[in-house]
Amino acid sequence: MTMSALLNQTHIVQAYPHALWQHLDDLACEALYDELSLEHKPGLVCPSSNGSHTDMTHQTFIDSIASLKGYFATLSQFGYSDADFETIKAQGIYQETKMRTATCGINTHKGAIFNLGFICAAIGRCLQAGLPLTARHICAQLVTCWQVDLTTRLTRDPDSHGQKMQQKYGVTGAIEMVANGFEVIEHQVLPCFYDTMQRTQDFEKASMQALMLLISVLSDTNIIWRGGMVQLERVQQLATTFLQAGGVHQAYWRAQVQDIEHYFIEHNLSPGGSADLLAVTIFLYKVEHEFNYSL
Ligand SMILES: CC(C)(COP(=O)(O)OP(=O)(O)OC[C@H]1O[C@@H](n2cnc3c(N)ncnc32)[C@H](O)[C@@H]1O)[C@@H](O)C(=O)NCCC(=O)NCCS
Ligand SMILES: Nc1ncnc2c1ncn2[C@@H]1O[C@H](COP(=O)(O)OP(=O)(O)OP(=O)(O)O)[C@@H](O)[C@H]1O
Numbered sequence: 001m002t003m004s005a006l007l008n009q010t011h012i013v014q015a016y017p018h019a020l021w022q023h024l025d026d027l028a029c030e031a032l033y034d035e036l037s038l039e040h041k042p043g044l045v046c047p048s049s050n051g052s053h054t055d056m057t058h059q060t061f062i063d064s065i066a067s068l069k070g071y072f073a074t075l076s077q078f079g080y081s082d083a084d085f086e087t088i089k090a091q092g093i094y095q096e097t098k099m100r101t102a103t104c105g106i107n108t109h110k111g112a113i114f115n116l117g118f119i120c121a122a123i124g125r126c127l128q129a130g131l132p133l134t135a136r137h138i139c140a141q142l143v144t145c146w147q148v149d150l151t152t153r154l155t156r157d158p159d160s161h162g163q164k165m166q167q168k169y170g171v172t173g174a175i176e177m178v179a180n181g182f183e184v185i186e187h188q189v190l191p192c193f194y195d196t197m198q199r200t201q202d203f204e205k206a207s208m209q210a211l212m213l214l215i216s217v218l219s220d221t222n223i224i225w226r227g228g229m230v231q232l233e234r235v236q237q238l239a240t241t242f243l244q245a246g247g248v249h250q251a252y253w254r255a256q257v258q259d260i261e262h263y264f265i266e267h268n269l270s271p272g273g274s275a276d277l278l279a280v281t282i283f284l285y286k287v288e289h290e291f292n293y294s295l
Pocket of ligand 1: 088089090091092093096110111112113114117118154155156157160161162163172173174175177218219220221222272273274276277
């Protein structure tokens with residue numbers, strides 16, 4: 001980021017704070033919408049398929065995203081004003097209730113509320129500290145500000161799928177991902193997204209390549225919940241093989257993605273954690289892009 005862009009960023013937050021929070025809110029909702037709109041995500045809800053899900057549809061997700069509007073502006077402001085951890089947590093819990101009201105009780109965006117909520121709070125912290133809005137600074141703020149709180153003060157629900165899988169298999173999940181400042185996104189998935197964009201100028205290809213990378217490396221507790229460690233390792237291998245063969249840079253990549261999609265549906269699997277983190281990756285890309293080049 002150039003110095004003039006940084007000055008602009010500081011100027012904008014002081015002169016037009018509401019416009020800035022609203023813009024961040026729009027970008028986060030757009031990122032969720034982009035994730036939802038990507039076709040042939042294996043096992044996940046897409047515009048033309050409900051994947052391995054029987055209780056939610058594309059419309060359920062649209063309703064859910066509508067219920068999230070305003071939440072990301074609030075979390076960004078909370079970060080900017082140095083709100084305490086309990087305030088951030090209470091807002092997340094409230095937002096989950098709102099989401100469930102909008103979806104008739106279905107969990108569409110629990111992971112996203114948590115992940116993207118904390119990213120927005122970290123963006124607020126960066127703005128307060130006058131730091132450029134880059135993934136590096138945003139992720140570093142997460143670790144500095146909330147790693148200890150996240151690992152010691154977040155009440156863990158022993159009945160959640162994620163916590164049950166942690167108890168049974170010793171895997172880490174959503175909480176550790178945020179507490180570690182989305183290391184895998186900063187160092188692997190976002191660079192992969194940029195690289196694919198640069199090589200192809202194709203948002204769909206960049207999104208699919210990033211999703212496959214996420215599936216290949218993540219201990220996704222949604223996959224483990226439905227298929228155990230055996231299926232986690234199988235789908236990680238499928239995604240790895242796809243990427244090693246060239247991923248979306250191959251001529252017939254769509255046919256291969258559809259084979260993977262069929263495998264997920266046949267085995268009733270769904271990579272919900274990877275979907276959430278694809279939205280995080282897209283959001284970071286949008287934020288870096290907007291604040292580095294547009295201001
Ligand atoms: C903090 C949360 C995510 C706890 O998650 P938990 O480990 O109990 O697992 P749970 O099965 O409830 O949901 C986790 C969700 O994360 C996503 N996920 C799955 N695996 C992973 C992974 N490896 N990395 C990141 N996300 C993942 C999926 O979407 C999944 O649905 C949340 O569910 C929660 O406790 N909410 C209560 C409100 C709260 O305290 N919020 C914090 C402030 S916003
Ligand atoms: N497009 C998507 N399709 C499906 N899940 C998604 C999508 N995007 C994100 N997710 C994430 O996946 C999670 C799905 O949670 P859910 O509890 O339904 O898992 P599940 O494996 O279907 O559980 P259950 O077996 O109880 O139905 C949500 O928390 C959500 O954040």
